[in-house]
Amino acid sequence: MTNENPASRFAAMLEVRARKLGEWRERRVAAGSEVFQPQAENVPVFILTAGLVKLYYPVANGEEWTKSYIADHGVFGPTSIEAPIMQFGARAIEDCCLGTMRLTWLAGQLGEDAALVGALGQFQAWLFERKRQREEDLLCRAAEERYLAFVEGETALTARLEQQEIAAYLRVTPVALSRIRRRLKQQGRLSAGASSP
Structure with a gap:
């Protein structure tokens, strides 16, 4: 796992725990299909195990702004139990294999596992830097x-x-x-x- 980015590492740790504890739910999504739409409620945490997903924001004129892409292995979905409505959507660009888990389950795991908390911290720092670079690219x-x-x-x-x-x-x-x-x-x-x- 040493060459994996922090998103893949965090996703792998979550997958192992979710499978071991019976929380993992397998889901397949065909290319072109929505994984979830903007404004969806009670969305689980997703782990992409194969395929390509586009995360996007809707804009007022009916267009979309691409947030990011997740290829082959990564994690996405809600980030807070207090904010249950998704502001962005997710669409399969290729046929995808996904696993899901409840956000409340993940929150419980983070309360019990320091290694998982560390991996989450590395993932968040990596994600912050990618978002900062994307913003700089678009503006500068x-x-x-x-x-x-x-x-x-x-x-x-x-x-x-x-x-x-x-x-x-x-x-x-x-x-x-x-x-x-x-x-x-x-x-x-x-x-x-x-x-x-």
């Missing part, structure tokens, strides 16, 4: 720079996403992304393999 980087950073930092994810998904994540139109990719390729700043998801 040009679209070309955001795309290059995404391709370099998320190589495996780039290959799995369609152009419209990448464009939405970067907050540009698919046409603008196509132009950015063409321009970067002409400038020699983007390899042929990196330019085609």
Whole structure:
């Protein structure tokens, strides 16, 4: 587990405990289907064990803002018992295998297990840094720079996403992304393999 990111490590610890204690509930979600919708209540904690999930926020004009993607192994869902309504939604981009557990069960486990609390702390710090970087990218980087950073930092994810998904994540139109990719390729700043998801 030494090469895993803190999200995968925390998810793995939760999965082991939930399975051992009979809390784990298996769920499969087909590509394109909602895992849960924004404003859903009583959503369990999800652990993705295979597939690709998009977390997104709805906006007033009916569009979506991509929050993040979770690929192959990670944890998502509610973060507080006091805030039971989800502000964001989750959609399967690929067929997904998930496990669920109750948030109240997780809270009880955190009260009993210092190692789990430590893993949660590492996960939260990792998540905070990813959110900080995403905010900085959207506010301070040009679209070309955001795309290059995404391709370099998320190589495996780039290959799995369609152009419209990448464009939405970067907050540009698919046409603008196509132009950015063409321009970067002409400038020699983007390899042929990196330019085609």
